[in-house]
Amino acid sequence: MSNTITLSPVTRIEGHLGVKVDIEAGRVARAYVAGEMFRGFEVILRGRDPLDAQHITQRICGVCPVEHGVASVLAQDMAYKVAPPDNGRIVRNLIQGANFIMSHISHFYLLSGLDFVDVAMITGYQGRDRGLLELQAWVKSQLSSRLVYPAAPFLPRYSAKYLQDQETNFGVLRHYLDALEMRANAHKMGANFAGKLPHAATLVPGGVTDKVTDLQMTKYRTQLEDLQVFINQSYLPDVVAVAGAFPEYFTLGRGCGNFLAYGVFPESADGNAKLFPAGVLLGGSLQKVDPEAITEDVGQSLFSSASGRKPFDGETVAAPDKPGAYSWLKAPRYQGEPMEVGSLARVLVGYTDGRNAALKSAVDGLLKTLGREPKDLVSIMGRHAARALECKLVADRCMQWLDQLVPDAPAFSDFTIPDSASGYGLTEAARGALGHWITIRGQKISNYQCVVPTTWNCSPRDDRSNPGPVEQALVGTPVADAENPIEVARVVRSFDPCLACAVH
Amino acid sequence: MNALSRRSFLQLSARLSALMGMSACAIPRIAEALEDLAQGSAPVLWLQGQCCSGCSVSLLDAESLTPYKLLTKYINLGFHQTLSSATGHQAVETVNKIIAQGGYVLIVEGAVPAGMPRACMFGEEPFGNQLARAARNAKAVLAVGTCAAFGGIPAAENNPTGAVGAPAYLRSQGIHVATILVPGCPCHPDWLIGTVVHLLKFGIPPLDALGRPKAYFSKSMHDQCPRFADYERERFARTFGEEGCLFKLGCLGPITKTDCNIRPWNGGTSSCIRAGAPCIGCGEQEFAAKAGFPFLTKARAAGDKEA
Numbered sequence: 001m002s003n004t005i006t007l008s009p010v011t012r013i014e015g016h017l018g019v020k021v022d023i024e025a026g027r028v029a030r031a032y033v034a035g036e037m038f039r040g041f042e043v044i045l046r047g048r049d050p051l052d053a054q055h056i057t058q059r060i061c062g063v064c065p066v067e068h069g070v071a072s073v074l075a076q077d078m079a080y081k082v083a084p085p086d087n088g089r090i091v092r093n094l095i096q097g098a099n100f101i102m103s104h105i106s107h108f109y110l111l112s113g114l115d116f117v118d119v120a121m122i123t124g125y126q127g128r129d130r131g132l133l134e135l136q137a138w139v140k141s142q143l144s145s146r147l148v149y150p151a152a153p154f155l156p157r158y159s160a161k162y163l164q165d166q167e168t169n170f171g172v173l174r175h176y177l178d179a180l181e182m183r184a185n186a187h188k189m190g191a192n193f194a195g196k197l198p199h200a201a202t203l204v205p206g207g208v209t210d211k212v213t214d215l216q217m218t219k220y221r222t223q224l225e226d227l228q229v230f231i232n233q234s235y236l237p238d239v240v241a242v243a244g245a246f247p248e249y250f251t252l253g254r255g256c257g258n259f260l261a262y263g264v265f266p267e268s269a270d271g272n273a274k275l276f277p278a279g280v281l282l283g284g285s286l287q288k289v290d291p292e293a294i295t296e297d298v299g300q301s302l303f304s305s306a307s308g309r310k311p312f313d314g315e316t317v318a319a320p321d322k323p324g325a326y327s328w329l330k331a332p333r334y335q336g337e338p339m340e341v342g343s344l345a346r347v348l349v350g351y352t353d354g355r356n357a358a359l360k361s362a363v364d365g366l367l368k369t370l371g372r373e374p375k376d377l378v379s380i381m382g383r384h385a386a387r388a389l390e391c392k393l394v395a396d397r398c399m400q401w402l403d404q405l406v407p408d409a410p411a412f413s414d415f416t417i418p419d420s421a422s423g424y425g426l427t428e429a430a431r432g433a434l435g436h437w438i439t440i441r442g443q444k445i446s447n448y449q450c451v452v453p454t455t456w457n458c459s460p461r462d463d464r465s466n467p468g469p470v471e472q473a474l475v476g477t478p479v480a481d482a483e484n485p486i487e488v489a490r491v492v493r494s495f496d497p498c499l500a501c502a503v504h
Numbered sequence: 505m506n507a508l509s510r511r512s513f514l515q516l517s518a519r520l521s522a523l524m525g526m527s528a529c530a531i532p533r534i535a536e537a538l539e540d541l542a543q544g545s546a547p548v549l550w551l552q553g554q555c556c557s558g559c560s561v562s563l564l565d566a567e568s569l570t571p572y573k574l575l576t577k578y579i580n581l582g583f584h585q586t587l588s589s590a591t592g593h594q595a596v597e598t599v600n601k602i603i604a605q606g607g608y609v610l611i612v613e614g615a616v617p618a619g620m621p622r623a624c625m626f627g628e629e630p631f632g633n634q635l636a637r638a639a640r641n642a643k644a645v646l647a648v649g650t651c652a653a654f655g656g657i658p659a660a661e662n663n664p665t666g667a668v669g670a671p672a673y674l675r676s677q678g679i680h681v682a683t684i685l686v687p688g689c690p691c692h693p694d695w696l697i698g699t700v701v702h703l704l705k706f707g708i709p710p711l712d713a714l715g716r717p718k719a720y721f722s723k724s725m726h727d728q729c730p731r732f733a734d735y736e737r738e739r740f741a742r743t744f745g746e747e748g749c750l751f752k753l754g755c756l757g758p759i760t761k762t763d764c765n766i767r768p769w770n771g772g773t774s775s776c777i778r779a780g781a782p783c784i785g786c787g788e789q790e791f792a793a794k795a796g797f798p799f800l801t802k803a804r805a806a807g808d809k810e811a
Contacts, residue, residue, distance in 0.1 A: 005592075006592065006593070007592035007593075008596075008625075008627045008628070009591075009596075009626055009627060011590060012587070014586060015552075015557065016552070016624065016625060016626070018627070037623065037625070038617075038623040038624075039615075039617075039623070039657070039658040039663070040665060043662055043663065044657065044661070046795075047796075048795045049799070049800070052798055052799050055799050056792065059558065059656075060556060061556045061557070061558070062555075062559065062690060063557060065556075106564075110564075110587065111586070135576075142580075147547065148601055149602065152581055152588065153581050153589060154589055155589060156589065156594055157589035157590060158589075177572060180564065180570065184565045184566070184567070184770075184771070187565050191769060191774050194774075195769070195774050195779030195780075196769030196779075197769070197770055198561045198562060198565075198690055199558060199786075201776035201781035204781075204800075207744070208744075208745075210779040210780045210781070318620065318664045318665070320623060412743070412744045412745035489591050489592075500556045500557060
């Protein structure tokens, strides 16, 4: 006998996500992950001016706008045969790096943190931290009020085993409050070069619109130093502490076992050398990324357009009533296989690639601290650990990029838009491999396709009924209490899903 | 702080009901609702339609009043999809219980897929239905961001879902409730927080003809532009990264009424025009609406250069 549990909406992710799991003998036997929203960006983009693309596509997602902007300008760089000057390339990295840092800190504390932290424990707090005492006073007054939902949005929540060690719990909770400020600071840092965040103003093909000045660099540097302190002294230690309290989560949520990274943060003029290298881990062996191997199935997606198309030939025709289809996500496949993307994919590809010595030694160091093997990283806790580690590596590298900027030197190379052209831009969002494909005819966009990180991770079944990575990761997860299926939520959130991105 | 007098409430309500095309008999009810709101902290219900969460993210970037203070001192945020602990059926129950109780400020982020209800679901319910239920019991509605206010990009030309802004959708459902539009793509956190606090402490702020708070949406970007002197001297940037007025690169400052030029983003860090990026008019009703009206007109400026 199986019993179906529906989690819809899954909150504390970005966007509209529904998950259905069939439980047999206390474990997930089958999972169905559904994107529950659609806007049709690829349809809206057709016929528009190509220079609209980096602005429009950033609005796909308010959490990862910079990355869509970067994917779009990379695709246009290729189409217009223009390469940004060093300042332009580095400024793009600094904006994208700031957004990575914002995203990872937000994810661990604001989004998944409440799956582990026990907010209710604050009523018994006896320490002297001012922030925690304020929180305690607020929670107590809320609990004694007549509000329908006191202490919202922190309560209500699933009844479950949360952090039990008081010192750890109050530490992470204190850092939740700090994280609210830190994530805003990361955006502030990026806005020095982006004009504003979210939705960066300055990204254009050929580089960026703003000038590089000493003042911007100094402000960025000061803000980055504060963030490095938070990442090193709070974020990383908190991940280690939470991992220590939930060791079973190193064995759950393994997923499909295939990993894809397009690589990100170009460090050479031709864009080929990257901080995180590109690579595919398929059946355990590392391969080069071949963009021609990417296709999108729509057999079980709410689209009537052709299935199995490569992105340059991709179509997006909505079919909201299509029988048997259950998601607004297409099902991207690499050589026909589902692929996990994200920090874990980047870290594993970089670790296996081995050329980035800082990355390799950082992974080895963290594994030693955790008392774990590399294989343990492919798990719920492994994803959180990979994200924290990557956050540190990105922050450290941002400091080096700052030193490479030349104040007042150009950050933009001019271009003209050809009558007909095409290009693709492959980069990484905090959540994983992101690609945009643009085709231009008569100086207008004739086709635009986005294959997005959470489209990979939260993909529905493909035309062969092969489930997507999160659907596979859920299978085997024990669910102790069907009324409080927190284990399912923890698996899903470990992928940091971004549904506005995924459905676009 | 001074609460508003009964007389001012009635004046505000009259203005508002005229704006919303409602009959005079609705005025006392609106006034009553506003008076209740002005008592202090209020329950807030935040619903997301066809949105990117960018306005939520922007709110979290606030410095004028930190999000933590907003949550703990000003409002009781009963539900927010990105922040709430409650998941799955707990989330559905939470929202439904708040709606049943009534008397909250409803914040809407995102457009409504009026032509394709399946294109936005909350649990088993189409977002449009949920929004209509929630608006009926709300004391006031804040349409936050350009998608919620006017439809934004989801409602742009050729869109497949028949998307519309929240006020237009509610009108089509015959629902009349005090509604304030706080557009922007994203919405500047000061605009949202300023409006929420004004609403809670004093009632509905003075609004322009579109329903936007005049405090933030009354002056043209162009008139407050740091590059205005360049415009006066006809010093125009011909391509990106150049000094000068950005008009020939497509800057929509002259037809955009937002105060970004005197209210920089991210805690006063910068703004589009300061950073050399032409204004794309993201707080206006026409934002992104027409495929043939591009954000940037680099070709035009480049043509000038050759001439």
